[in-house]
Amino acid sequence: xxxxxxxxxxxxxxxxxxxxxxxxxxxxxxxxxxxxxxxxxxxxxxxxxxxxxxxxxxxxxxxxxxxxxxxxxxxxxxxxxxxxxxxxxxxxxxxxxxxxxxxxxxxxxxxxxxxxxxxxxxxxxxxxxxxxxxxxxxxxxxxxxxxxxxxxxxxxxxxxxxxxxxxxxxxxxxxxxxxxxxxxxxxxxxxxxxxxxxxxxxxxxxxxxxxxxxxxxxxxxxxxxxxxxxxxxxxxxxxxxxxxxxxxxxxxxxxxxxxxxxxxxxxxxxxxxxxxxxxxxxxxxxxxxxxxxxxxxxxxxxxx
Amino acid sequence: xxxxxxxxxxxxxxxxxxxxxxxxxxxxxxxxxxxxxxxxxxxxxxxxxxxxxxxxxxxxxxxxxxxxxxxxxxxxxxxxxxxxxxxxxxxxxxxxxxxxxxxxxxxxxxxxxxxxxxxxxxxxxxxxxxxxxxxxxxxxxxxxxxxxxxxxxxxxxxxxxxxxxxxxxxxxxxxxxxxxxxxxxxxxxxxxxxxxxxxxxxxxxxxxxxxxxxxxxxxxxxxxxxxxxxxxxxxxxxxxxxxxxxxxxxxxxxxxxxxxxxxxxxxxxxxxxxxxxxxxxxxxxxxxxxxxxxxxxxxxxxxxxxxxxxxxxxxxxxxxxxxxxxxxx
Numbered sequence: 049x050x051x052x053x054x055x056x057x058x059x060x061x062x063x064x065x066x067x068x069x070x071x072x073x074x075x076x077x078x079x080x081x082x083x084x085x086x087x088x089x090x091x092x093x094x095x096x097x098x099x100x101x102x103x104x105x106x107x108x109x110x111x112x113x114x115x116x117x118x119x120x121x122x123x124x125x126x127x128x129x130x131x132x133x134x135x136x137x138x139x140x141x142x143x144x145x146x147x148x149x150x151x152x153x154x155x156x157x158x159x160x161x162x163x164x165x166x167x168x169x170x171x172x173x174x175x176x177x178x179x180x181x182x183x184x185x186x187x188x189x190x191x192x193x194x195x196x197x198x199x200x201x202x203x204x205x206x207x208x209x210x211x212x213x214x215x216x217x218x219x220x221x222x223x224x225x226x227x228x229x230x231x232x233x234x235x236x237x238x239x240x241x242x243x244x245x246x247x248x249x250x251x252x253x254x255x256x257x258x259x260x261x262x263x264x265x266x267x268x269x270x271x272x273x274x275x276x277x278x279x280x281x282x283x284x285x286x287x288x289x290x291x292x293x294x295x296x297x298x299x300x301x302x303x304x305x306x307x308x309x310x311x312x313x314x315x316x317x318x319x320x321x322x323x324x325x326x327x328x329x330x331x332x333x334x335x336x337x338x339x340x341x342x343x344x345x346x347x348x349x350x351x352x
Numbered sequence: 353x354x355x356x357x358x359x360x361x362x363x364x365x366x367x368x369x370x371x372x373x374x375x376x377x378x379x380x381x382x383x384x385x386x387x388x389x390x391x392x393x394x395x396x397x398x399x400x401x402x403x404x405x406x407x408x409x410x411x412x413x414x415x416x417x418x419x420x421x422x423x424x425x426x427x428x429x430x431x432x433x434x435x436x437x438x439x440x441x442x443x444x445x446x447x448x449x450x451x452x453x454x455x456x457x458x459x460x461x462x463x464x465x466x467x468x469x470x471x472x473x474x475x476x477x478x479x480x481x482x483x484x485x486x487x488x489x490x491x492x493x494x495x496x497x498x499x500x501x502x503x504x505x506x507x508x509x510x511x512x513x514x515x516x517x518x519x520x521x522x523x524x525x526x527x528x529x530x531x532x533x534x535x536x537x538x539x540x541x542x543x544x545x546x547x548x549x550x551x552x553x554x555x556x557x558x559x560x561x562x563x564x565x566x567x568x569x570x571x572x573x574x575x576x577x578x579x580x581x582x583x584x585x586x587x588x589x590x591x592x593x594x595x596x597x598x599x600x601x602x603x604x605x606x607x608x609x610x611x612x613x614x615x616x617x618x619x620x621x622x623x624x625x626x627x628x629x630x631x632x633x634x635x636x637x638x639x640x641x642x643x644x645x646x647x648x649x650x651x652x653x654x655x656x657x658x659x660x661x662x663x664x665x666x667x668x669x670x671x672x673x674x675x676x677x678x679x680x681x
Contacts, residue, residue, distance in 0.1 A: 059579045060477075067474035068483070074471065075487035078494055078552060081505045084516065088508060100519040101508045148398040151391045158384055163395060168681060170406035172605075173661045176653025177636050178646055179412020180405065182426060188404075203401045234390040263498035266613070270641070285500045288507065289620065316514055323504040327497055334489070334496065341556075 089113070089320035096316045112321035122275060122283065123325070130262060130280040133197040137261040142253045144203050146246065149211025150238045155221055164212075167205050181270065196271035197279055201260050207253055214249040215242060251340030255333065262330045280326045287322055416654040420646035436651035445635065446655070453610045453631040456539075460546050460611075461603045465596060467547060468554035473588055475555070476562045477580070488559075491552035499613035502545055506618055510541070535628035538619070542629060546614055554599070561595040562588060597678050601671065605664040605680065608632065608656055632656045 084101060089112050091105035099106075116123065148167070152160050174180075190196035219242060227237050243250070265281035272278050278286075385392065416436055418429045440446050471491070478484050494502075509517050510531050518528040531537060565587065573583050610631035619629045621638070632652060639649035664680070672679050 059581070063580045064477055064479070067478050068480075071471065071474055071478065071483075071487050071491075074551070075490035078548060079490040081509060082493060084508050085505060096514055100514040101511075101516040102519075103516075144398055144401070147394050151395045154391065157388055157391050163399075165681070167398070167402060170402050172664055172681075173410070174406060174657055175409035175412045176650060176657050178415055178640055178650035178653055179409035179426070181640060182412065182415075183405070183409050186425070200405070203398055203405075205402075208398065234388070235394060238394070259496060263500075265498060265500050281498045281500045284504065285617070288500065288503050291507075319504060320508065323501055327501050331493070331496055334492075338489075 085320050085323050088317055089324045091317055091320075093315045093317050101316075112315070112317035113325075115315070115318050116321050116325060125276040126278055126280045126283040129194070129197060129277065133194075133264070133279065134258055134261040137198045137201060138254055138257040140198070141202050141204070141207070141257040141260075142250060145207040145253055146211045146243065146249070147238065148203075148208045149215060150242055151234075152208070153212045153215040154224070154234075156225075167208060171205050184271065190271045192272060192274050192277055194277065196267055197264070198261070200267045201257075201264060204256075204260075207256060211246075211249060211253065214246060218249070219245050248340040251337045255337045255341060258333060259330065284322055284326050288319060291316075291319060413650070413654045413657070415646060415650040418647065420650075432647070436647040437655070440648060440651055440655070446652075449630060449632045449635050449652075450608070450659075452629065453608055453633075456542065456610065456631065457603075457607045459543055460550075461600065461607070463543065464547060464550055464554060465600060465603075467551045469558050469589075469592060469596065471551065471555045472558035472562055472592075473584055475559060476588070488552075488556075491555060493552065494549045495553040497549075499617040502549065502614075503617040506541075506545070532622055533624060535625050538625055538628045542614060542618060545618065546611065549614075557599065558592060558595060561592055565591045594678070597671075597675075601667060601678065601680055604667050606660065607663055608659040610634070612637065 080103075084103060087103055087105055088096060088101050090108050090110070091102070092107060092109045092111055095102075095106050151157060152164050152167075154160065184190040184196070184200065188195075188199075190199070223241065223245075224237055227241055232240070263281055264279065265285050268279045268282035269285070272282070412426055415426055415429075417431055417433060418426075419432045419435075420426070420429045424430070475484060475488060507515065509515050510529075512518060512528060512530045512532065522528055529537070531541070569587050570583060573587060578586070610633040612633040615629060615631055615634050616637065619625050619634070621642075626634075633656075636649050636652045636656070639645045639652065668680050
């Protein structure tokens with residue numbers, strides 16, 4: 049018996065060691081690129097030109113951030129557009145998915161199954177990009193319209209289902225019934241009773257929504273032509289693409305980088321600084337919602 | 353509930369001996385609607401939303417059989433039958449696009465699930481709380497960023513001139529690799545970045561499922577002398593299967609829908625790489641926004657939507673036969 053126990057212990061120790069090593073490697077693979085970006089945003093351009101990207105700047109400098117903020121107009125507009133879209137969009141989106149989920153979770157709502165399928169069907173089949181795009185541009189006038197940064201991402205059936213399932217398993221129906229007996233109307237029950245009980249759900253949905261709006265570049269790419277209407281992510285995308293296109297030309301030998309023009313080009317360190325500027329705020333969100341996130345996610349496990 | 357209400361209604365008039373009339377279906381409908389008017393009103397925003405952005409555009413699939421022009425609009429443009437599809441097939445685009453989309457997604461789904469489950473099991477066995485917390489957060493980090501930022505990271509690592517990868521291999525005496533000049537290696541890179549971004553999130557979903565396992569089972573197993581492998585094989589894995597099946601089914605249903613962000617941001621419009629990394633979604637986007645070929649774009653879009661729809665129906669049917677509890681609808 050004792051020997052068996054020893055083998056068991058050895059096995060467990062080996063497994064744990066394997067676990068620590070593999071998790072360490074993957075965790076580092078995930079983390080180091082972020083470190084690389086941050087470090088090089090503080091590195092002088094000359095240093096990158098000489099040594100390439102590295103994990104330790106020879107001398108620390110804020111040059112890249114200064115250059116980024118020298119022309120504050122475009123960044124300012126981009127920041128404004130992203131922040132407004134994120135705040136307004138997250139509020140409306142969480143409101144819509146919890147409200148819809150609430151109605152469809154009510155056992156005493158006779159048409160809940162029919163409506164649920166009406167929503168669910170949109171995830172099974174859709175008309176594709178072109179009809180949707182034409183709907184948005186021709187009939188709703190989203191081209192160069194701030195609505196295009198919010199409305200296309202306002203409602204997600206998956207988030208509605210998450211809300212519905214969370215309420216189904218997290219909020220006893222008796223509570224709702226007794227509130228009804230006491231004379232509360234259906235909206236009051238939602239607003240005063242269900243919402244305060246659904247904090248983990250709200251946190252999870254807010255995180256999903258905030259990420260969607262903050263990280264959007266696709267809708268901006270489809271609908272926005274004017275510089276002051278673009279958002280942060282798309283601004284970064286344009287910067288990266290212009291420098292990428294140039295590098296491709298250089299590597300094909302079509303352009304010679306060694307002439308004076310290179311001084312005016314978007315620079316490597318600036319690219320990294322811009323990445324930090326666009327990503328920083330959303331990463332700060334994580335610690336605040338972390339507490340609720342896992343709970344919200346598990347209880348509302350996605351199923352139609 | 354509804355039944356008892358009806359019987360009460362039925363009995364009441366008989367008692368007073370008034371000739372009872374069967375309430376019409378329409379009246380009953382109106383009464384129900386009136387009773388839940390607030391619920392219906394709360395449903396209205398989302399209902400309007402899916403009608404405008406999903407159901408009305410569904411009728412726009414007729415565009416696939418038309419030659420769209422701006423003046424005549426969607427419904428007024430002339431019909432061209434299957435010309436758009438014919439052109440797609442003749443130009444030899446359809447098959448490579450479908451194959452790429454399918455193959456990439458198959459790898460994404462199965463490798464992704466394997467890694468997420470493996471890391472969930474590994475992390476669950478770790479005892480050092482601080483290590484666990486820190487590295488779990490690290491793994492979750494890529495989930496928070498957009499594909500645009502992934503592109504920035506990609507350039508910092510794999511860039512030809514300054515990328516750290518090229519500096520390292522040069523240090524070891526190898527030649528620099530210009531990833532933007534050849535399609536080789538791109539499948540691996542794309543798979544890597546997809547895993548990089550999504551494994552952390554999926555892992556959290558599985559970890560939550562692992563946390564729900566009854567600890568008593570593990571205690572009983574260790575008293576019986578089960579080693580760690582046996583515990584994983586007979587307790588942890590079986591309890592993860594429902595989550596795996598549901599996540600897998602949801603993913604398989606979308607197997608013909610590619611990750612536009614990943615492919616568009618990393619590959620872009622680079623014609624050389626597109627050979628190895630063009631998928632239906634990027635093709636549809638380019639036909640619409642860059643060549644303005646509405647007909648071909650909507651034909652490819654309809655083709656993709658139908659493929660997805662058929663896949664979901666088939667998968668759901670099979671699941672219904674094998675294990676009805678897991679069906680999607």
